[in-house]
Amino acid sequence: MWTITITKKRWKQFAIGAGITLVVIVIFFKMLNLPINNNINSAMPKSRHEFETIYERQQRLIEEQRLELQRTKEELTRLQDDLRALQSNTPRKYPKVKYLNYKNRKRILITGGAGFVGSHLVDNLMLAGHEVIVVDNFFTGRKRNVAHWLGHENFELIHHDIVNPLFIEVDEIYHLASPASPPHYMLNPVKTIKTNTMGTINVLGLAKRVMARVLIASTSEVYGDPTVHPQPESYWGHVNPIGPRACYDEGKRVSETLSYAYAKQEKVQVRVARIFNTYGPRMHMNDGRVVSNFILQALRNETITVYGNGKQTRSFQYVDDLVDGLISLMMSNYTQPVNLGNPVEHTIEEFAFIIKELVGGHSKVERTDAMEDDPQRRKPDINRAKKYLNWEPKVPLKMGLLRTIDYFRKELERSDRYAANSKKYFESHDLERSQKHYQFDTDNG
Numbered sequence: 542m543w544t545i546t547i548t549k550k551r552w553k554q555f556a557i558g559a560g561i562t563l564v565v566i567v568i569f570f571k572m573l574n575l576p577i578n579n580n581i582n583s584a585m586p587k588s589r590h591e592f593e594t595i596y597e598r599q600q601r602l603i604e605e606q607r608l609e610l611q612r613t614k615e616e617l618t619r620l621q622d623d624l625r626a627l628q629s630n631t632p633r634k635y636p637k638v639k640y641l642n643y644k645n646r647k648r649i650l651i652t653g654g655a656g657f658v659g660s661h662l663v664d665n666l667m668l669a670g671h672e673v674i675v676v677d678n679f680f681t682g683r684k685r686n687v688a689h690w691l692g693h694e695n696f697e698l699i700h701h702d703i704v705n706p707l708f709i710e711v712d713e714i715y716h717l718a719s720p721a722s723p724p725h726y727m728l729n730p731v732k733t734i735k736t737n738t739m740g741t742i743n744v745l746g747l748a749k750r751v752m753a754r755v756l757i758a759s760t761s762e763v764y765g766d767p768t769v770h771p772q773p774e775s776y777w778g779h780v781n782p783i784g785p786r787a788c789y790d791e792g793k794r795v796s797e798t799l800s801y802a803y804a805k806q807e808k809v810q811v812r813v814a815r816i817f818n819t820y821g822p823r824m825h826m827n828d829g830r831v832v833s834n835f836i837l838q839a840l841r842n843e844t845i846t847v848y849g850n851g852k853q854t855r856s857f858q859y860v861d862d863l864v865d866g867l868i869s870l871m872m873s874n875y876t877q878p879v880n881l882g883n884p885v886e887h888t889i890e891e892f893a894f895i896i897k898e899l900v901g902g903h904s905k906v907e908r909t910d911a912m913e914d915d916p917q918r919r920k921p922d923i924n925r926a927k928k929y930l931n932w933e934p935k936v937p938l939k940m941g942l943l944r945t946i947d948y949f950r951k952e953l954e955r956s957d958r959y960a961a962n963s964k965k966y967f968e969s970h971d972l973e974r975s976q977k978h979y980q981f982d983t984d985n986g
């Protein structure tokens with residue numbers, strides 16, 4: 542009895558197994574689109590001709606599917622374009638700006654407003670409820686820095702080079718236009734001098750015509766390689782007038798001279814900020830200054846390059862502190878130059894290790910050739926700013942650096958993503974299409 546039970550069970554298992562196998566075979570042939578008869582042998586091609594017919598049918602099917610996929614891709618691209626167009630027509634969401642009545646709301650021009658410092662100043666003044674007009678030639682500035690305000694009723698962006706005159710109505714002008722990073726300003730020294738001389742004359746001329754108050758962004762570089770330490774505003778500086786940095790140093794010195802000449806002769810209200818080394822988000826990846834170089838090198842695990850023996854010093858302020866200082870100076874009645882900087886001083890070598898530690902990774906710190914005429918010690922005396930503006934920097938170095946590292950980490954991810962997407966795009970057959978369009982356009986002149 543027991544034996545019979547086992548046999549029955551086995552028989553049942555065999556039947557189920559056979560059933561499943563049959564179903565699998567049927568599905569397989571269905572997938573191949575072959576005729577299925579009860580007799581499996583009849584599904585097999587019987588002749589070479591029949592085999593070729595089946596093969597051709599399969600090829601047609603594959604081709605149809607490829608075309609379908611291409612159509613779907615095209616449809617997706619079209620939908621993406623539609624979405625983009627819709628987004629550009631839909632009112633955008635802006636950061637909430639304060640309401641200022643007509644009496645308190647000012648029209649403020651910021652030359653170089655799409656740059657690193659300028660764009661932070663734009664944010665601050667926009668949020669405070671003012672009307673802001675940015676003028677930039679986009680040599681080092683980027684539309685992306687102010688893109689979040691495009692279309693806002695209080696905001697205007699003008700692509701203009703300030704070496705050419707500008708005729709607009711404004712109440713205040715922050716004149717920030719000029720490359721500020723040594724490799725950038727040395728790239729085209731003549732242009733740097735023109736921007737800081739002719740550009741400043743145009744700005745002061747505009748200020749005179751419309752009776753606007755103007756703040757000139759000068760620099761710690763007017764002290765050159767200082768022989769007085771720390772540097773008070775009363776120090777006249779130690780500048781090589783024909784060295785590689787002269788286009789900037791002397792350019793800014795003339796800019797200051799012009800400001801006080803216009804103040805004396807034309808009664809223009811001028812404010813002069815001597816800006817010390819500043820860092821923060823929105824610095825360009827190719828800025829070339831020490832903060833961006835060191836952070837990017839550390840994030841990429843590359844060698845951190847210290848120019849010279851690394852014993853030269855700098856004092857670094859976070860961009861938010863600078864912007865507060867600039868606005869306080871513009872609002873004050875104080876007319877003499879004011880240093881805006883953080884007096885905490887570090888050697889560049891120390892600074893390299895601070896960044897290495899904050900970023901992590903396994904970069905080495907190495908010394909390379911020194912920069913010609915590199916100022917050896919720099920630290921602002923900020924007593925004037927404390928006394929007349931009630932201003933001093935608030936953001937500690939580590940906090941500011943962590944924010945900046947976070948920004949550069951995202952910038953790196955963004956540029957990697959961009960490179961990968963662009964590679965994918967140009968490898969796809971869309972390239973053929975865009976080339977055809979291009980061909981078509983050029984064929985038509």
Ligand SMILES: O=c1ccn([C@@H]2O[C@H](COP(=O)(O)OP(=O)(O)O[C@H]3OC[C@@H](O)[C@H](O)[C@H]3O)[C@@H](O)[C@H]2O)c(=O)[nH]1
Binds near residue numbers: 721722761853855
């Ligand atoms: O990769 C680098 C870059 C820079 N450095 C050194 O780091 C120090 C700072 O150099 P930066 O290029 O950041 O800036 P600098 O202090 O020379 O000039 C700056 O001064 C104040 C501002 O007005 C300007 O933004 C800029 O001119 C220099 O001693 C430079 O030689 C490095 O050791 N390695």
